Every structure is written in structure tokens, then in C-alpha cells.
Amino acid sequence: MPDQLLHTREDLPAGLLDCPVEDLHTLLKGPTLIHLPGRRPEPLFVSVLLHGNEPVGMQAMQQVLKRYQGQELPRALSLFIGNVSAAARQQRRLDGQPDYNRIWAEGQTPEHAMAAEVVAQMRQREVFASIDVHNNTGLNPHYGCVNRLDHRFLRLATNFSRTVVYFTKPEGVQTSAFADFCPAVTLECGQPEQAYGVKHAAEFLDTVLNMARLSDRQVPEHDIDLFHTVALVKVPTEVSFGFDEAAGVDLCFEADLDHMNFRELTVGTVFGQVKAGAAVRLEAMDEQGEDRGAHYFSVEDGVLKINQAVMPSMLTLNEKVIRQDCLCYLMERLALPV
Secondary structure, X not given: OOOOOOEEEOOOOOOHHHOOHHHHHHOOOOOEEEEEOEEEEEEEEEEEOOOOOOOHHHHHHHHHHHHOOOOOEEEEEEEEEOOHHHHHOOOXXXXXXXXXXXXXXXXXXXXXXXHHHHHHHHHHOOOOEEEEEEOOOOOOOOEEEEOOOOHHHHHHHHXXXXXXXXXXXXXXXXXXXXXXXXXXXXXXXXXXXXXXXXHHHHHHHHHHHOOOOOOOOOOOHHXXXXXXXXXXXXXXXXXXXXXXXXXXOOEEEOOOHHHHOOOOEOOOOEEEEEOOOXXXXXXXXXXXXXXXXXXXXXXXXXXXXXOOOEEEEOOOOOHHHHHHOOOEEEEEEOOOXX
């Protein structure tokens, strides 16, 4: 394990709770795992800044830890602060870096080894629960994501939002790794500039720190809207795209595309306009790794349309994020497990 990549400590660096997220690299030498004691020994694990342009998790943890300055935490806390070098430039990741929320499965990079070391340390500590905190770039409600249809996971998620998304792809995400040994949930807290996201995340994290146990009782149906991610949509590398027809790109998406997030779209909903003569398609990888793009999308008379009734999430107008990650996820409603 390269010493220079993961740094582990058992105290808070001086100034950490007041440091702007983009300046964390001046206090931390790199990704850092901080173990703090509390009255209940099984720690809450919180990961923040897996994406450098998503400050909400760090800002929320700063708020929570300030509340307990000079006091014992109600529960032990292990805080993983991820990509501080990308945060310095307010970018999701730097060129040449892997995505820090895709490194939690087997892999050959130093970042994969770092994630494996974090998982190994936390297995030994008998984690109470795992929370991964994110912003997103499009217009999305606050919601929780889980990788297991387990009542403890769903209970934990609905403490944050009644909207819960179950997904198994993409692989290598933090919650999937931790779901093997503790309840794990991802929080999606809206756009970075929205102060309510920090407040909401901080309230939730404080609530979980104070929990004595996680209920395994079924969530009442009227308390949850459960969705299942059925496809991950990407724009193929060879297709040029944008949001301005004057740019002459192959595919010009609707200017208000992100307003479609968490709306149940009908067949025929328009996603964008296709340049005459351009060969345009979208990839839509299902959970089995099969490209179902032609199942969900079609081009008719120069218009890109939806073929199936689905609900998208994570649609964004940020072209760099679309290239680095994806255009969106497609979801369907899911019945609660018995």
C-alpha cells in the first residue's frame, strides 16, 4: 500500500472544520481516513469528496463535528476524505485519475489498493453503517441509493428521503463494497450551490450518529417511493453533442433536459435533435451488461425520442460530466420486498 496515497490518523487536523473544501489539500497530504472515538464503539463510516466537485459531504461533516467540539461523539466515527486534489480544482476527477466512486472493487491501480485498504480497516472495526455523500449536477430531488433490497438499508435511506433508488450497476461504487458487511446508503443532496443540501445531509448524519440500532422492520409502503435503475445511458465517443444547435454537433439535446429528472416520461418524449446525415445512437447498458440503447431510444425524422415509459435521473447540462460519467440513468418503479 503506497504510503503517499492513503493517510490514516486518529485526530482532526487543526483547522479542518473551518477549511474551505477547495483548500483541504493544504491540510491533508491526500486521501485521508480519520478514526474518532465515541460512546458506542461500532463506528459510523462516512465517505466524502469521492468526486472533487461535490463538496456537500465535507461541508455537512464540518457542521456536525463542530456541534460536538469539546464533547464525546455519541458513536465512533470513521471519516474518509477522498479526492482532495480534484477538490482543489473543483473537478469531479483530474485527468489521468480514476473515478473515486468506481475503485471499490478489484483493480490494479494505486487507487484500487487504497480503497481495498479502507475496506479492510473498516471490516475490522465492525461498522454500524456506511454513508456516502454526494452532490449532483442536474436538477434532482434529494434521494437515497442502496445496492441491497434489505429492510435495514431501506430504513436507513428513508430517514433521509422517501425517494429511494436501488441499483447494482455501475460496479466499483463505495456502497456496494460496504454492503457486504453493513447497511450502506448513498445520499444525493442536490446541486453544490444549494445550501439546503448541506443542512439536510448534516441533520441526517447527526441522526444516524445518535441511533442505537437500525430497524430491520419493513418500511411502510406509504413511506417510500422505490425505483430500480434498469440502464446506464452514455453518449458514444464518436457522437458529438451539445445543447446549442448553432454548434453544428451530431446531437443537440433539449436545452431543459435536466428538468426531466424523476419525471415518468411517456413514449415519444423528445430528448434532442439529430443533424442531417449524422449516425446518432445512445448506449443504454442494462444490469447484465447488454446495450439496450435501441430498446429505449430511436431517431425518427431527425428527432431523438424515448421508446419506453421510463423515469430518468442524473440528467445534466454539464458536458464534461456527461463525457466523464454518463448522460443519465433510466429507472422503473419497484415493489417493496416482503
